[in-house]
Amino acid sequence: MEPVLIMGGSGQAGAGAAAVLRRWHPELPLTLAGRDLDRARKVADGLGAATAVTIDLRRDDLGLPEDGKYSAVVAAVWDSHLNGLRYAQGRGLPYLSISNGLVDLAPEVFAVAQRASAPVLLASHSFAGLAVLAALDAARRFERIDAIRIALILDELDAGGPAAVADLDRLMAATSAGLVRRDGVFAWVDGEEARVEVATADGVVLAGQTIAIPDVPSVALATGAPNVRFDFAVGESAGRRGGGPASVEVRIDLAGTGPGGTPLGVSRRLAHPDGQRPLTALGIALGVERLLGEPVAPGVHAPEALLDPALAVERMVDAGTVLTDT
Ligand SMILES: NC(=O)c1ccc[n+]([C@@H]2O[C@H](COP(=O)([O-])OP(=O)(O)OC[C@H]3O[C@@H](n4cnc5c(N)ncnc54)[C@H](OP(=O)(O)O)[C@@H]3O)[C@@H](O)[C@H]2O)c1
The missing domain is CATH 3.30.360.10 (Dihydrodipicolinate Reductase; domain 2)
Known part of the structure; x- marks a missing residue:
């Protein structure tokens, strides 16, 4: 499988989710992204089967190499320009985000309404x-x-x-x-x-x-x-x-x-x-695991629509x- 790209993967939420995913799926490759490559690399090295990259949220290619291949995109940092979402949509990759308040969810929802090319899990709820x-x-x-x-x-x-x-x-x-x-x-x-x-x-x-x-x-x-x-x-x-x-x-x-x-x-x-850290990490990891499992239809999804409460x-x-x- 291609790596899961975790934008903000060196932060509290992103690194926590990466650690949970690593425990559950020792072989799942992860790519941790942030502005500071050394910081991301330190977290990646501690996890194993993980790499680090820099991203630029202002660019629609996120500043990633053209040949980069991923299985999913996780926004564990506010996707301020929605370029992470655009990147995922352009490649048909599942996308999960956790940083929108109820009042600023609309742009994300409209972006998917216009272009439902991939499943998008809206997980800006408490603990994802x-x-x-x-x-x-x-x-x-x-x-x-x-x-x-x-x-x-x-x-x-x-x-x-x-x-x-x-x-x-x-x-x-x-x-x-x-x-x-x-x-x-x-x-x-x-x-x-x-x-x-x-x-x-x-x-x-x-x-x-x-x-x-x-x-x-x-x-x-x-x-x-x-x-x-x-x-x-x-x-x-x-x-x-x-x-x-x-x-x-x-x-x-x-x-x-x-x-x-x-x-x-x-x-x-x-x-x-x-x-809150272990719960946020767990919520993200459950969402990612689900998006990588049985195929999920393109379009907007809520955690309760995809995950079993029990x-x-x-x-x-x-x-x-x-x-x-x-
Ligand atoms: N829904 C929920 O349950 C929930 C719970 C907790 C947190 N959150 C959200 O999760 C996000 C992360 O929170 P956190 O506590 O993990 O914060 P954090 O520890 O500050 O982590 C932020 C991460 O994003 C990267 N980053 C920050 N600004 C960036 C930029 N402009 N471009 C690229 N990368 C950038 C940081 O790395 P660099 O500094 O190296 O760039 C770091 O990896 C926040 O948006 C927060 O609101 C949601």
Whole structure:
């Protein structure tokens, strides 16, 4: 097989995904790309069966040699000019991206609507789609779902590398409003209405806000839940408060009816003691593995349309995620 080209492969998300793919598929060749060749090479050398290249996101050939051959393109850095997507489309290669907020997904979607020459996995969800998949896995116990609330607590020391911090600034500047689904209608909430409180596992309450993130339409449309919101808080994590490293936490509350129409509520907590990095890496790796597996039709795909929620949860637990349902 030709190598998987990971743009941003020397960064936190890209290098993490490369390491997971290497564990699962020792023979899968990888090409890690960034601006700094030495940095990419160091990561590649540590992995084995991997090479390093420089890329220029401003060029439609990415500045790669003409004879370069790849099996897929992963954008583990914001594909600012959509040249990575264009490169993949021109060669009929599967493409996966993780860096668009809900408000700047449209150019990517239009690019694929105009030229559906390859499968494109939109994975700009939290942990590249894993929170959505965990919610859908819990949703299987319900006959009908009335409401889903996802709350993510990120440690302030675990916001990712410089590229992730720049993305967060870009997205926060684009809109402070959150997208919710309320009584079946997708609606924007802002100001006081978007301000929320999020409780950590050890009972500390953090101030947060309802945000616009692809998880909302994904979860709402996949479950049919008429009420969906995604709350986000950044602060000191329970892990760090307990003297350990920065941890990450997600709480997914589902309400509806179970078999026979009896009222049912499930609260699922996911926590990773090492923070968001292992989960982001896992989400990307699952997507890449899927895109390289059974053929995927050209066009736009969401993680929940391609990946089995039960498999995703199993891999999350294997990767050290603590999952509890109450
Ligand atoms: N959806 C999710 O769940 C999720 C989670 C975490 C992160 N993310 C996104 O993933 C991306 C990477 O985050 P991160 O924490 O891995 O950041 P990071 O550690 O700063 O890594 C960025 C990577 O991209 C490369 N890079 C940066 N600017 C570049 C440019 N102009 N041209 C070519 N390569 C460039 C860097 O290498 P050089 O510096 O050598 O160029 C590095 O390999 C961000 O866009 C972030 O928003 C998404």
